[in-house]
Amino acid sequence: MKRIAIFGVGLIGGSFALALRKAGFTGEIHGVSSPATIETAKSMGVIDGGMEAGEAAESCDFLYLAQPILTIIQTLETIGARIRPDALATDAGSTKRLIVETAARSVTGGLFLGGHPMAGKERSGVREAEAGLFEGRTYVLTPADKADLTRPAAAEFISWLERIGARIVYLEPDQHDRMVAFTSHAPQLISTALAGMLADVDGHGDVAGPGVTGMTRLAMSPFGLWRDILRTNQAHVEEALAEIETRLSDLRARLSSGDLELEFERAAEVARRLRQK
Amino acid sequence: MKRIAIFGVGLIGGSFALALRKAGFTGEIHGVSSPATIETAKSMGVIDGGMEAGEAAESCDFLYLAQPILTIIQTLETIGARIRPDALATDAGSTKRLIVETAARSVTGGLFLGGHPMAGKERSGVREAEAGLFEGRTYVLTPADKADLTRPAAAEFISWLERIGARIVYLEPDQHDRMVAFTSHAPQLISTALAGMLADVDGHGDVAGPGVTGMTRLAMSPFGLWRDILRTNQAHVEEALAEIETRLSDLRARLSSGDLELEFERAAEVARRLRQK
Numbered sequence: 338m339k340r341i342a343i344f345g346v347g348l349i350g351g352s353f354a355l356a357l358r359k360a361g362f363t364g365e366i367h368g369v370s371s372p373a374t375i376e377t378a379k380s381m382g383v384i385d386g387g388m389e390a391g392e393a394a395e396s397c398d399f400l401y402l403a404q405p406i407l408t409i410i411q412t413l414e415t416i417g418a419r420i421r422p423d424a425l426a427t428d429a430g431s432t433k434r435l436i437v438e439t440a441a442r443s444v445t446g447g448l449f450l451g452g453h454p455m456a457g458k459e460r461s462g463v464r465e466a467e468a469g470l471f472e473g474r475t476y477v478l479t480p481a482d483k484a485d486l487t488r489p490a491a492a493e494f495i496s497w498l499e500r501i502g503a504r505i506v507y508l509e510p511d512q513h514d515r516m517v518a519f520t521s522h523a524p525q526l527i528s529t530a531l532a533g534m535l536a537d538v539d540g541h542g543d544v545a546g547p548g549v550t551g552m553t554r555l556a557m558s559p560f561g562l563w564r565d566i567l568r569t570n571q572a573h574v575e576e577a578l579a580e581i582e583t584r585l586s587d588l589r590a591r592l593s594s595g596d597l598e599l600e601f602e603r604a605a606e607v608a609r610r611l612r613q614k
Numbered sequence: 615m616k617r618i619a620i621f622g623v624g625l626i627g628g629s630f631a632l633a634l635r636k637a638g639f640t641g642e643i644h645g646v647s648s649p650a651t652i653e654t655a656k657s658m659g660v661i662d663g664g665m666e667a668g669e670a671a672e673s674c675d676f677l678y679l680a681q682p683i684l685t686i687i688q689t690l691e692t693i694g695a696r697i698r699p700d701a702l703a704t705d706a707g708s709t710k711r712l713i714v715e716t717a718a719r720s721v722t723g724g725l726f727l728g729g730h731p732m733a734g735k736e737r738s739g740v741r742e743a744e745a746g747l748f749e750g751r752t753y754v755l756t757p758a759d760k761a762d763l764t765r766p767a768a769a770e771f772i773s774w775l776e777r778i779g780a781r782i783v784y785l786e787p788d789q790h791d792r793m794v795a796f797t798s799h800a801p802q803l804i805s806t807a808l809a810g811m812l813a814d815v816d817g818h819g820d821v822a823g824p825g826v827t828g829m830t831r832l833a834m835s836p837f838g839l840w841r842d843i844l845r846t847n848q849a850h851v852e853e854a855l856a857e858i859e860t861r862l863s864d865l866r867a868r869l870s871s872g873d874l875e876l877e878f879e880r881a882a883e884v885a886r887r888l889r890q891k
Contacts, residue, residue, distance in 0.1 A: 455823045506820045519815045524826045530861040532881035538796045543783045546732045549801045553885035560878035571869050578866040582859050584807040589855040592848050601837035604809035608830035
């Protein structure tokens with residue numbers, strides 16, 4: 338990795354560039370983004386300068402696609418055939434199956450390795466970028482073929498991920514998408530549904546405490562972040578929602594018997610373990 | 615209020631005693647609790663000493679019932695007829711209709727005024743008690759008859775609530791119970807159902823981020839706190855759960871169209887307002 342391009346210099350792309358620099362990367366970092374973002378990112382020292390997508394594909398040995406999911410897919414379709422044979426392209430999209438499938442068709446030269454950094458902040462944009470964003474956080478890699486991981490370009494990327502402090506987890510693309518449907522996408526929709534329900538309960542604000550307020554935190558996420566995720570993970574999200582509906586309906590049916598102690602204990606155990614990570 | 619009794623000297627009862635003292639209450643504060651709790655509360659300066667329930671009913675002019683809901687009901691049935699005509703009995707139970715109905719039958723002398731302080735902490739017990747627990751927090755009062763509020767004993771209690779910094783909200787008992795079913799009891803069961811669902815997703819801990827972790831915070835509540843609440847508010851909790859199931863099913867059906875922007879915006883608005891209180 339000597340000359341790299343970040344496609345989409347926002348919170349994630351910008352933070353990745355800053356993290357690389359902090360970990361000792363001394364090569365060139367180019368940005369493929371809107372003129373305004375390039376300007377800001379350059380003035381912040383996040384990138385060395387801007388570059389056009391095709392030029393980046395042909396001249397860089399590492400491409401980091403940190404755009405919205407459908408834009409990543411479009412990028413792969415547009416420049417996939419121009420990526421250098423020795424180069425690695427990776428992405429930071431929140432769903433993986435469609436992206437990895439697109440790359441398999443479109444990236445005819447270099448190697449593509451799907452990724453999903455489980456890191457974020459309430460606010461987006463390059464101004465929010467920080468070098469420590471990935472420290473101690475899970476970074477999922479979804480190789481189309483496990484043998485890809487031993488290729489030199491992949492091995493070098495992985496060693497940089499380790500140096501920036503990420504906890505790497507390997508999953509198959511569809512396995513990743515199913516898991517995040519349960520751990521991220523369904524919880525988002527549950528929070529949205531709960532807040533939507535409160536909207537119809539007059540005076541709910543008078544009796545709402547910190548518990549329900551916490552349960553509506555995710556509901557503040559802008560739809561722009563979710564549109565592509567929900568579109569590209571529909572089947573698994575449907576499965577996860579159907580599952581939580583069944584569980585709620587089961588709890589409801591058992592309210593009259595009053596004995597939900599085992600459910601509470603089992604749930605508390607999961608909740609405690611999530612906090613021990 | 616010159617001689618008061620706290621029934622159940624735990625987090626809420628103990629905090630109420632400390633809050634009264636801090637606000638300038640100089641009368642006697644007696645505790646009706648287990649010998650061990652009385653010992654602890656006395657050594658902490660929360661109460662002046664212990665008292666038997668019947669003696670408290672007959673000798674105190676203010677009774678604060680801060681026990682579990684079904685215990686409050688039992689207390690009212692046992693000592694309701696012995697409460698002094700000039701006395702006020704109030705409670706801190708999380709559901710109100712059954713308690714207020716029981717009081718209407720059982721409290722033959724003094725006045726009963728149902729209450730629900732919307733305050734709490736992760737941990738319970740008198741050792742967690744603090745004088746500032748009610749400051750700035752909602753305190754719901756559910757008079758059986760609004761005229762009760764003008765009776766001297768009620769007016770004096772209300773002025774103490776104001777002095778300890780509580781934000782008083784008046785609701786009818788059943789109206790309170792329906793509202794908290796939506797704002798507290800259903801959110802609790804949603805968190806429990808979500809954590810229970812994750813238990814069956816192998817490796818969920820690897821990809822769980824702060825979002826879903828926050829959504830499972832309520833799931834750590836011990837069932838002991840919820841048993842009486844769910845038993846005494848079954849119909850409203852059923853209604854609220856059925857409503858959230860319908861909303862989740864509706865979101866699920868609309869995933870394919872992809873247009874959930876209005877739902878997200880509406881939910882985000884509710885979530886933001888809850889944080890502006």
